[in-house]
Amino acid sequence: xxxxxxxxxKDMANAAAQAxxxxxxxxxxxxxxQIRKLADEITRIEALLAARKITADDASDRIAMxxxxxQSIMGAAEGIAVLEVERAVNAVLAAMRAPVEKALxxxxx
Amino acid sequence: xxxxxxxxxAYVAFVALAIVGCRVRxxxxxxxxxxQGVTQIATDVSAFLTLAEAVAGTPxxxxxxxxxxxxxxxxxxxxxxxxxxxxxxxERVISQLDGIGRNLxxxxxxxxxxxxxxxxxxxxxxxxxxxxxxxxxxxxxTAEMRRDR
Numbered sequence: 001x002x003x004x005x006x007x008x009x010k011d012m013a014n015a016a017a018q019a020x021x022x023x024x025x026x027x028x029x030x031x032x033x034q035i036r037k038l039a040d041e042i043t044r045i046e047a048l049l050a051a052r053k054i055t056a057d058d059a060s061d062r063i064a065m066x067x068x069x070x071q072s073i074m075g076a077a078e079g080i081a082v083l084e085v086e087r088a089v090n091a092v093l094a095a096m097r098a099p100v101e102k103a104l105x106x107x108x109x
Numbered sequence: 110x111x112x113x114x115x116x117x118x119a120y121v122a123f124v125a126l127a128i129v130g131c132r133v134r135x136x137x138x139x140x141x142x143x144x145q146g147v148t149q150i151a152t153d154v155s156a157f158l159t160l161a162e163a164v165a166g167t168p169x170x171x172x173x174x175x176x177x178x179x180x181x182x183x184x185x186x187x188x189x190x191x192x193x194x195x196x197x198x199x200e201r202v203i204s205q206l207d208g209i210g211r212n213l214x215x216x217x218x219x220x221x222x223x224x225x226x227x228x229x230x231x232x233x234x235x236x237x238x239x240x241x242x243x244x245x246x247x248x249x250x251t252a253e254m255r256r257d258r
Contacts (some may be wrong), residue, residue: 070242090132093133
């Protein structure tokens, strides 16, 4: 049975969303188009295999390359989310700065 | 144990200074040299795949003709990894570099196994997709590291 690329994109995006949980909304705009590129290529490989233009080992080798690329998407998405947390923490610290300076009567470096 | 009012005030002041006086870094700082290095590797990989596609099926596509490309790209990647390693919280950057390195090695082994035939054009398409996604992921993360930090 031929692969349904739309379902594949949806399944991959859902897996990414579940793995990244609350971080997903921020990462989504970057990750989804990249996931689609991978899904399109997986579908093309499946068609080559079905037409016996490539062997199963060859297909497996190619999929391994695309799995590696999927890991890069996930890693970058997670990094982007961590940077958001970093910005939020630093914004809170910056907000605390003025009252603490006032209370202590000193200017922080 | 109860602290005296003076000691408590000093303790609160110390904690406040510790919290407010520093900036939290959960990721390695942005490194323009690293970004330029990966940009160069991305350019070299793209140029190589275009060349490999153009010479497919000719003697110019043989692995032995392209050993310098692999040596240069893998060597450059190793140096960038060493550079990234010296920064704290650089695990995610290193992981991206390692992923690119593993796919470069896959491409190299595939090319080597193909001998004089060279890489098949439809395999090059798979490799191009994989690398483009990886480089896009790296550059997107790097752009965020550069922003407001």
